Amino acid sequence: MAQSKVSAGLLMYRYEAGTLQVLLAHPGGPYFRKKDEGAWTxxxxxxxxxxxxxxAAVREFAEETGLSPDGKLLALTPIKQKGGKVVHAWAVEGTCxxxxLVSNTFTIEWPPKSGRQQTFPEIDRAEFFDLPTAQRKINAAQVALLVELQSILEKEA
Structure with missing residues (x-):
């Protein structure tokens, strides 16, 4: 049996005018070009x-954004996405x-079966969103990360 893939990442957050905001990334490449709600990560x-x-979370964040955050990392509970991928995440306060942001790239055959290779950024854009908006934009399985972050920050307040 094939092992499910395991990923790690960072959920950057900040307070803007007293409102909690999180940084989400929109996947690059042709498959996500016209997708918005539920596609961000x-x-x-x-x-x-x-x-x-x-x-790995810190390394991947740097590769996909060009940033190396230096804040305290808050461990979040790993989540399992629809396809079986387990995502380990840490929250970090910061802003940018x-x-x-500058993302690394990947190369795929595009269009399919064309024999042509094209290069795309891993993330084509990033944006800070308030939590209600982020919960609509983010991959459904990752909503739990936003809820947990909010809970942790409320307990610390």
């Missing part, structure tokens, strides 16, 4: 064999200008 990626999940 935390910046994340696969954990390399033998790699610590938290290290999403317009300046």
């Amino acid at each position: 935390i910046p994340k990626g696969e954990i390399n064999e033998g790699e610590d999940a938290q290290h 200008d999403p317009c300046t």
Whole structure:
């Protein structure tokens, strides 16, 4: 039996005018071009064999955004996405200008069966959203990460 993939990522959050906001990434490439609600995600990626999940989360965040956050990482409960992928996540307080983020790229045959290879960014854009908006935009399985972050921050307040 094939093992399900395991990913790790960071959920960056900030307070803007007293409102909690989270940074979400929109996947790049042709399959997500016209998708919006339910398509966004935390910046994340696969954990390399033998790699610590938290290290992978920080590495993947840097690869997909060009940022290396230095805040305290808050562990969130891993979630399982519809396709079986398990996502380990940490929240980190920070801010950035999403317009300046730089993502790594991937190459696929596009259009399918054309024999042509095209390169696309792993994320084509990122944006800070308030929680109600983020809950509509994010992959449905990742909503639990937003709920848990809000709960943790409310307890700390």
